[in-house]
Amino acid sequence: MSITKHNWTKEEIIAIYNKPLMDLLYEAATIHRQKHDPNVVQVSTLLSIKTGGCPEDCGYCPQAARYNTGVEGNDLMTVSHVKAQALRAKASGSSRVCMGAAWRNVKDGEEFDQVLEMVRTINKIDMEVCCTLGMLTENQAQRLAEAGLYAYNHNLDTSEEYYKDVISTRGFEDRLQTIENVRKTNVTVCSGGIIGMGESIEDRAGMLVALSTLNPQPESVPINALVAVEGTPMEEEKPVEIWEMIRMVATTRIVMPETQVRLSAGRTNMTREGQAMCFFAGANSIFAGDKLLTTPNPDVNEDMKMFEMLGLVPQKPFIKVSQPKTVEAADSQFASLGEKPKWSRPGHTIERNVEASIKSKI
Numbered sequence: 001m002s003i004t005k006h007n008w009t010k011e012e013i014i015a016i017y018n019k020p021l022m023d024l025l026y027e028a029a030t031i032h033r034q035k036h037d038p039n040v041v042q043v044s045t046l047l048s049i050k051t052g053g054c055p056e057d058c059g060y061c062p063q064a065a066r067y068n069t070g071v072e073g074n075d076l077m078t079v080s081h082v083k084a085q086a087l088r089a090k091a092s093g094s095s096r097v098c099m100g101a102a103w104r105n106v107k108d109g110e111e112f113d114q115v116l117e118m119v120r121t122i123n124k125i126d127m128e129v130c131c132t133l134g135m136l137t138e139n140q141a142q143r144l145a146e147a148g149l150y151a152y153n154h155n156l157d158t159s160e161e162y163y164k165d166v167i168s169t170r171g172f173e174d175r176l177q178t179i180e181n182v183r184k185t186n187v188t189v190c191s192g193g194i195i196g197m198g199e200s201i202e203d204r205a206g207m208l209v210a211l212s213t214l215n216p217q218p219e220s221v222p223i224n225a226l227v228a229v230e231g232t233p234m235e236e237e238k239p240v241e242i243w244e245m246i247r248m249v250a251t252t253r254i255v256m257p258e259t260q261v262r263l264s265a266g267r268t269n270m271t272r273e274g275q276a277m278c279f280f281a282g283a284n285s286i287f288a289g290d291k292l293l294t295t296p297n298p299d300v301n302e303d304m305k306m307f308e309m310l311g312l313v314p315q316k317p318f319i320k321v322s323q324p325k326t327v328e329a330a331d332s333q334f335a336s337l338g339e340k341p342k343w344s345r346p347g348h349t350i351e352r353n354v355e356a357s358i359k360s361k362i
Contacts, residue, residue, distance in 0.1 A: 008212045008255055013205040017251045021243070025281055028250035032282040035257045041307070042096065042260060042285040042315035043300075044130070045089035049077045049118065050101035050111075056169045057353045058157075059233040060197055060226055063102040066353075068360030069231035076101070076111050082118045083125070090127055092300045094288055095317035097122050098130035098153060098190075104170070105135035105343055108336040112140070113329070116147040120326045123148030128317045130190060135174050135343050138181040142334045145185035148326035150318075151220065152182045153190040159206025162199045164348060171344035179214065188219035188321055192262065195248055196226035196240035204248060212255045219320065220285065221259050223248050225266025231360060233352040240266060242274040246281050253282025260285050260320065272306050279310065 016024065032038055052073030054063045062069035086097045099118060106112055115131065122129045131144060132153035144152065156175050157163060163172045175191075182189055193207045211218055225240040245266070252261050263283040267275065288300040307313065317323070327333075 004217060004256075004258060006213055006215050006217070008209055010202065010205045010209050013208050013212075013251060013255060014201060016254055017201060017205060017247055021247070024247065024250050025277075028253040028282045029280055031257045032253050032284070036282075036284055038279075038284075039312055040284065040315045041279065041312050043094045043288045043303070044096040044098055044128075044262075044285060045085075045092075045094040046098045046100060046287045047077075047082065047085055047089075048074075048102075049082060049099045049115070050074065050103065052102055054102040055104050057167060057350070057357070058169075059166045059350065059353050059356075060157075060194060062229040062232055064232070066357040066360065067231045067233070069229050073102075076114060077118075079114065079117050079121055083121050086122045086125060086127060089288070090125065092288065093304060093314045094127070095315055096128035096130055096150070098132060098151075098287075100132045100153075101134070103134040105341070106133050106137070106140045108140070108338050112143075113336075116143060116329065119144060119147040119149050120328070123150070123324065123326050126317060126323070132190075135170070135178045135341075136181060137337075137339050137341055138184050139334055139337050139339065141181045141185050141187065143332065143336075145187045145324065146327040146332050146334060148324045149187050150321070150324060151188045151190045153222070154178045154182070155192050155194075155222065155224075156207055156210055157193045158197060158199050159203040160210060161206060162197075162203040164346065165350060166197060168346055168348050168350050168353065171346050174343050176210075179218075186324060189214075190220040190222065190262075191218045192220075192222035192224065192264070194224040194226050194265070195244060196228075196237055196266070197234055198237055205251075208252060208255050217256045217259055219260060220262055221252055221256060222262040222264040223252060223283070224264040225269065227265050227268075231356065233350070233356040235356075239269050242270055242277070245270070245274070246277050249278045249283045250281035262286070272309070275306065276310055279312065284315075
């Protein structure tokens with residue numbers, strides 16, 4: 001049994017990324033087959049439970065309130081609406097529902113209580129529940145865990161060095177602190193990033209260093225290709241070539257052998273052949289549904305046709321980690337603390353973010 005390496009260096013990861021493609025694919029596929037069933041891929045459904053109006057200035061995000069991207073803001077969904085969507089997703093083959101809210105951070109109160117009830121509801125229908133709600137405290141993580149949360153997503157986005165060229169309203173350390181808060185519970189960690197934002201290969205390696213040196217490593221790592229949305233600061237970025245995506249997936253698989261590698265945003269620009277190469281390289285999860293929060297995504301029926309063609313089968317829920325128990329609100333040991341944590345605001349200037357913000361007001 002091989003021991004997971006937690007001291008990868010940037011130089012080591014760059015060397016892996018730049019290997020001749022056939023050597024890289026062979027090594028990644030070999031590790032993938034040792035640690036996972038190569039013909040099983042998890043299907044997850046991403047549900048935007050609160051859309052738009054985010055105060056952050058992330059250069060890639062159409063949900064940032066300061067950019068004019070045509071995204072219509074919506075209030076928090078009702079529990080019954082979320083349950084209906086989850087049942088529909090389950091019927092179409094999904095084993096996980098990931099709920100995303102366009103918040104900077106979790107705030108104690110009625111809305112968070114409503115999210116906790118959504119978590120309880122979905123866990124009770126035997127689906128894995130994931131949330132991505134922004135930064136959160138240890139107590140908030142404990143409350144989510146009690147409700148039956150399976151995973152918490154909090155992406156690093158990119159390397160610590162390039163992070164300051166993407167976002168100025170929150171710090172990289174806050175991302176790591178949130179992951180640490182989740183690790184104090186039984187909730188699994190989902191954390192990855194985006195390629196195609198103008199970063200270098202060194203930055204891609206830097207992101208993988210930050211993720212792979214966590215102990216334990218994240219149970220799942222989404223690899224997103226930037227979907228350049230008009231109105232965002234990154235609207236002019238060129239689409240990521242499929243070879244870059246394949247290399248990133250393969251490198252992630254080698255560096256984090258036990259992790260579920262998620263082929264996430266950008267699949268609409270990939271052919272079936274390209275996606276098949278990503279699965280061969282070690283990707284074993286996709287997001288299904290016509291949208292990933294606000295950006296386009298392949299239709300679930302098309303995905304099922306692709307699965308049939310490739311001989312892939314959807315992963316059943318709770319294969320990697322057993323189903324968490326749900327504690328009802330009345331029996332909770334963790335009450336709302338009304339916390340007001342002071343998450344950082346670096347406050348430096350990112351010219352293209354400022355320009356996009358000014359342009360949206362014209």
